[in-house]
Amino acid sequence: MGSATLHRHFRAATAMSPLQYQKALRLQEARRRLIANSSASEAAYAVGYESEPQFSRDYTRMFGIPPGRDAVRLRR
Numbered sequence: 001m002g003s004a005t006l007h008r009h010f011r012a013a014t015a016m017s018p019l020q021y022q023k024a025l026r027l028q029e030a031r032r033r034l035i036a037n038s039s040a041s042e043a044a045y046a047v048g049y050e051s052e053p054q055f056s057r058d059y060t061r062m063f064g065i066p067p068g069r070d071a072v073r074l075r076r
Contacts, residue, residue, distance in 0.1 A: 027062045030055070034071040043067065 001009075010018050026047040033043040044055035044067075059067045 023058060024062065027059055030059065030067070031063065031070070031074070034067060035074045037075070040067040040071065 007018065010021070014021055016024065026049075030043040030047045030049075033046055034040065038046065040056070041052050044052050049055040049058075056066055059070070063070055065073070
């Protein structure tokens with residue numbers, strides 16, 4: 001199977017590209033780490049982000065709230 005075909009089938013099955021899916025998985029894992037008392041920077045680096053600002057932007061786009069504020073809300 002060619003990469004274009006794989007990409008098309010993947011998008012049909014998940015409604016997102018493979019890269020979007022990978023990012024979503026990373027951000028969900030980061031959220032789990034935040035709930036388990038990791039700091040935002042620890043969670044970012046643990047899931048492979050080298051830039052905290054980029055992590056914060058991606059996290060906010062996905063969850064609608066910055067990681068620090070989300071962590072406080074989720075830990076209640």
